[in-house]
Amino acid sequence: MAFFESMLTLLLVAIVFLQFSRKFRIPYPTMLAIAGIIVAAVPWAPNVAIDPQLALALLIAPVLFDAAYDLPPRTLKRNWLPLVSLAGIAVILTAAAVAAVGVTIAGLPLAAAIALGAIVAPPDAAAATAMLDRFDLPRQTYVILKGESLLNDAVALLIFSAAVAAVANPAFFTGVLAELTLAVPGGIILGYLLGRLYMVVGLKLAGTLGGTLLEFVATFGTWVIAERLHLSAILAIVAYAMVIARYMPERQTARHRIHSYSVWEAAVFLLNVLAFLLMGLQVRQIVLDLEPGRLNFAIILATAVFVTVIAVRLAWVLLYNRVVTVLAARGSTRQAAPSFATSLIAGWCGMRGLVTLATALALPIDFPDRDIILLSALAVVLGTLVVQGLTLGPLIRFLNFDPDTSLDRDLTRTRIALIDAALAELHGLDKSTRILRDVYTSEREIAADGKHPREVSKLDKQRRRVIVAKRRKLxxxxxxxxxxxxxxxxxxxxxxxxELAVLPPGRDEIVES
Structure with a gap:
């Protein structure tokens, strides 16, 4: 009961803090981090532990699914070089640098130091996009930063799994590596097959509460089945989500999609709240139990790890900028060279969040130096969310990016194409369609001016006025x-x-805060 009360308290504090997040343009994970520490610091906060395997399944599986759903394979193919740079090389370099710090400063065993590096290596997409959504950034930069979130999670979690296995199994390089060699392709194949199976069953339950529950059961079930078969649960979830994202939306009704998306957004947000609370409660107990000397030692290590993760990402992104610029000038690559400003933003978008917290909680209870690793993970999350989260907005305003209108142009072109298709469908029908043809012709003229038809259409304004009157009568x-x-x-x-059918886009959206 004490944990439930703390959870409710955190939710209430988070709701209050999120109002500041919205008003002052602060990423909502930053406010959740502060709220989690406040709740964990109250004298009556309970001592709560979570099963490590449950932490990964409960907190990571939905986040991976959410990220993979929004990243189609063609985006990976089109932006493979910057994505490999950020999600692959940057994560590996960060994990290696933090491991070196852990071995040098704290004398951690090598496998434990690598686990610490993997925990703090992946930036959190939710923290970055919560801020980036509020500013006009180059479209390509935004796409790459969102795409990075999926791949860096997968890379970091694979490193983490290998490090934990190495601690548990002295014969790591013979048995565990062979198992991982089978686990990677096996996880991808399993995820693909389960995704195809879900499409058959899910469509039969679409539009029902059972169908909504099935979305969660299937996602968590994919993770559990992969774990039972000793396959990569991470890659199974990624493949599963990509299959559904590719084939499912066009087979769903509008109502089902809207309902499904809103439920998932709420669920992922709640998992963020839960992760910050669990981490805060565990770290609170660790701080209370640590001797003063070891606590000071842990603070020094946490500070060093925090500085390392920021410095390595920023240095690598700026180095990548110079290398690609030189290669593009020589004609050695087709990838467009990023500007220094966009590289600076990408380097500074290194806030850590849910994945780091959940991975830290997934450490086995008897893992070497688990206490100081948890403290270091929380310090990195809090430090990056506060330092980078609070300065990202001013940095974007200072760099003063030129407006990128490519998205608006694509939307206008596509809207005109869709209206042309509607007009073609009505061509040649009887005179009763004349009014509808006039409506579409008017909408086409509005769309050609770069505006959305529902923003200025007198007919839609009248429809909204009628709906308001109907609501009053009802x-x-x-x-x-x-x-x-x-x-x-x-x-x-x-x-x-x-009303949804006649509202302009952007009205009555479900947002994070």
Whole structure:
């Protein structure tokens, strides 16, 4: 009960803090980090532990699914060089540098030091995109930073799994490496097959509460099955999500998609809250149990790790900028050279978050120096979220990027194509379609001017006005007991969908804060 009360307290504090996040343009994970520490610091906070394997399945599987769903393979192919640079090389370099710090300063065993490096290596996409969504950045930079989130998680988690296995199994280089060699392709194949199976079963339950529950059961089930078969659960989730993202949306109804997306956003946000609370509670107990000398030693290590993760990412991204610029000038690569400003932003978007917290919690209880590793992980999360999270917005404003209108142009072109398709469908029909043809012709003219038709369409404005009047009448009939609640809710839902159909894009969106 004490844990549940702490969870409710954190949710309440998070809700209050998120209002500051929205008003002052602060990434919401930064506010969650502060809220988690506040709740964990209260005298009555409970001592809570979570099973390490459960931590990975519960906290990582949905996040990986969410990231993989938004990253189609063609994006990977088109931006392979910067993505490999950020998600592969940067993560490996960071893990190696932190491991060196752990061995040199703390005398950690090599495998434990590598595990620490893998824990703090991957930046958190939610922290970055929560801020980047509020600014006009070059479209390519935004796409790459979002795409990085999936790959760096996968790379870091694979390194982490290998390091933990090396601690548990002295014969690592014979048995475990052979097992990982089979686990990687096996996980991809399993994820693909389970994704295809979900499409068959999921479509039959689409639009139902059971279908919503199945989304979570199938995602967690994919992770569990992969673990039981000793395959890579990480790559299984990635392959599973990519299959669904590729084939499922066009087979879903609008209602199912909207409902599914909103539920997943809420679930991932709740997992962020849970991760910050669990980490805060565990670190609180570690701090209370540590002797003063070892606590000071842990603080020194945490500070060194924090500086290392920032310095390595920034140095590598700026070095990559120079190398690609030289190669592009010589014609040795087709990849466009990033500007110094975009590279600086990419290097500074290194906030750590949920993946780092969850991976740290997944350390076995008897893992060597687990206490100081957890403290270092939390220090990196708090430090990057506060230092980088609070300065990213001012840095973007200082660099003053030129507006990127490529997305608006693509939207305008696509809208015109869709309206042309609608007009072609109506061509040659009887005179009763004339009014509808006039509406589409008017919308085409509006779209050609670079505006969205529903923003200026008089017909849609009238429809919204009529819906407001219907809502008032429906509420009055309910208050006067002319209708029962079941009738009210059915008609209320119909009005909701009718209103959604005539609202301009961006209105009434579900947002993080």
């Amino acid at each position: 509420a009055a009939m309910r208050r006067s007991d002319e209708i029962d609640d079941d009738v009210f809710h059915i008609l209320e839902q119909e009005l909701d969908w009718a």
